[in-house]
Structures are given as C-alpha cells and as structure tokens.
Amino acid sequence: MKISRLLVALLAALALVAGACGDDDDAGVASSGDETTDTAVDETATETETEGDADAEDGPAIRIGAQDFGESAILAEVYGQVLEANGYEVEQVSVGGFRDVLLAAFDNGEVNFSPEYAASMLEFLNGGAGEATGDAAETVELLQAQLDSIGLVALEPAPAIDTNAFVVTQETSDEQGLSALSDLPADGGDLTLGAPQDCETNPFCLPGLERVYGVDLSGDFVPLESGLVADALAAGEVQVGVLFSTSGRIADEGWVLLEDDMGMLAADNVTPVLSQDLIDAYGQELQDLVDEISAAMDTDTLTELNKRFDIDREDADDIAADFIEQAGLGAEG
Numbered sequence: 001m002k003i004s005r006l007l008v009a010l011l012a013a014l015a016l017v018a019g020a021c022g023d024d025d026d027a028g029v030a031s032s033g034d035e036t037t038d039t040a041v042d043e044t045a046t047e048t049e050t051e052g053d054a055d056a057e058d059g060p061a062i063r064i065g066a067q068d069f070g071e072s073a074i075l076a077e078v079y080g081q082v083l084e085a086n087g088y089e090v091e092q093v094s095v096g097g098f099r100d101v102l103l104a105a106f107d108n109g110e111v112n113f114s115p116e117y118a119a120s121m122l123e124f125l126n127g128g129a130g131e132a133t134g135d136a137a138e139t140v141e142l143l144q145a146q147l148d149s150i151g152l153v154a155l156e157p158a159p160a161i162d163t164n165a166f167v168v169t170q171e172t173s174d175e176q177g178l179s180a181l182s183d184l185p186a187d188g189g190d191l192t193l194g195a196p197q198d199c200e201t202n203p204f205c206l207p208g209l210e211r212v213y214g215v216d217l218s219g220d221f222v223p224l225e226s227g228l229v230a231d232a233l234a235a236g237e238v239q240v241g242v243l244f245s246t247s248g249r250i251a252d253e254g255w256v257l258l259e260d261d262m263g264m265l266a267a268d269n270v271t272p273v274l275s276q277d278l279i280d281a282y283g284q285e286l287q288d289l290v291d292e293i294s295a296a297m298d299t300d301t302l303t304e305l306n307k308r309f310d311i312d313r314e315d316a317d318d319i320a321a322d323f324i325e326q327a328g329l330g331a332e333g
Helices: 002-026 034-052 070-085 099-107 118-125 136-150 170-176 206-213 226-234 248-253 276-295 299-310 316-327
Strands: 062-066 090-094 113-117 152-154 164-168 193-195 221-223 240-244 270-275
Touching: 062 070, 062 099, 070 090, 070 113, 070 276, 070 299, 070 316, 099 113, 099 118, 099 136, 113 118, 118 136, 118 270, 136 152, 136 270, 152 276, 164 170, 193 226, 226 240, 226 248, 248 299, 270 276, 299 316
Parallel strands: 062 090, 062 113, 193 221, 193 240
Antiparallel strands: 113 270, 152 270, 164 240
16 A cells, blocks of 8 residues: 555656646647647737738728829829838729729729829819919819819829820821921811820810811811820821820821910829828828829920830839839838
8 A cells, every 4th residue: 555655646746747847848738739829829920910010001092093094004003102112002993994984983982092184184174164274283273173072182293294295297297287286277188186085075185176276177086095096197097196295106206296386285294183081091191202202203204104115015013113213212211
C-alpha cells in the first residue's frame, strides 16, 4: 500500500511538471486548443488591416466617370491614381455616351466625380443660352449656379483648354480658301461635316456655326463616333472634321485648324465636377488635392498625352502614371 501511494504521488507530480512545461512552450495551445489559436489569428488580421489602412481616408469610394474618348479616360486615370495614392478608395467607371448619360450616372449614384469642361457643361445645362465666355473663372461661376440645383460642385478649372476644333486638310484649305470659320460658305457649299452625334445640339458645333457665323452645314452632316472623325477626314469621306483642339493628330497630319475669328468658342477648361455628398464627406482636404492635380495640367501637356493615346496607341493608365511622375504628383507627406 505504501508503495502504491508513493507511485500515485510520483505520477501526479510528474503530470504537474509536464503541464507547466506545456503552457510555456505551446503558448496555450495544449490547454485552450483552437479557441486560443483563432483569437491570435483574428488579432493579427486586425492589426495588419489597420496598418494597411493607416493612411486611408474614411468615407465613400470616389467613383470617377469617364466618357467614351481617350482624353476623358486619361484625365480620369490621372485624378484617380493620385487620389488612390493619397489613401482614397477609387473606382473607374466607363459611362460612355455623352453629357446626358454622364449626368444620369451622377443622378443614380453610379459616379460621383468626373473631369468635365466648363463652357460645354454650362451650355448643356442652360439649354444653349450663350452665357459661357472666354473667362474660365467667370464661366465656372455661372456653371456652379446651374450645378447647385442638381447637387454637384465644380472645383477650380485646370489651365488646360480643350474646345471643339474645326479642321480641314491642307488640300481642302488651299482649294476652298479656308483658314477661318468665317471663310466657310453660308450654305455649306460642297463641304461635308463629320462630327460626333451631339454636334446637332452642341452650342459650339452646328448651332454655334449658324448663330455666330451664319453658316449652315446641317444638310451635309455625318454623325460619327468621336474616335472615327479623324480617320474619315484623312480618307476624304468628310471635308470638315470636328476634333478636340488637343488632338495630337492635327499637327501630326499637317491639318489646318480653322480659326475661330468671331469668338464662338468659350472657356472649355478641364474642370472637375463632384457630387455635393463627396465634398461633404471629405471636405477641404479633397478639394485642395483635386485642385493641385488640375493646376498641373496645361494645354500643351494634355495635347502630348492625347498624342500618346491616339497615335502611339498607349494605354490611358500608363500615360497617366508617367504624367503623375513627371509632374511630381502622387502621395503627399
């Protein structure tokens, strides 16, 4: 009996020693099992997530709407990449179509940010009232008065200006004696105009030609996708093409840009438009960053970026990344 009791005591002591060693070496795995392991994993995941989002801005995703032409895609990438580098969640949304489609996307919440053009958007919203001027600040102020009623905000315009450009080949210029819009025949003559479909209602296209110059080209108007106008002009399918003034193909092809000698075109500076909800969520910090991006974009730079897209066939996101690096934009602080 004494031997039995001695063996029991000895075994109990060994069990206690073994238990203590297990706690030290296994960090609770032996006694707590999966529960302790799960807790440790959850804490690690939370810590990693917090560290990864340390610079993230707390608010809604910025959904940038790009229309269906290269310049819009490039600008959307420029703003988006800089914003993302500064901690904002960014989504790129291709809305396609024209300004009415973009505004519908704002209205239903599909987008809350878009690089726009001051004069064109103003005249779209005011029904072509002719309020836009050559003064960017004045035009944006008038634009804001229109945007107030639909919950949108226009920030500072960029120095970059992109207006409609009425372009002819050098051959057509020589044959028809065309160097300015006032040289166009009042009845259109034998000239066919190729332009995006919204030219019929755009105050800086067919309506503007008739209003300011007394020129009616509507009888020989061919609506085209914006990316196909230059090709149609080069092929001789149209004699006058409406391109963007920042198109790299104008200089590359040696085409003649008809002078707007009677001032039909106004201040179509690149102007970011945001939802009021986005402004309320992020405040002045977001506005200052967007204004900084805009200030870095001038007309010559935008023309060069478009050339890389239209002629060199580079991707918009790569073009934007190169510009951001060269302009010294990106993450602050």
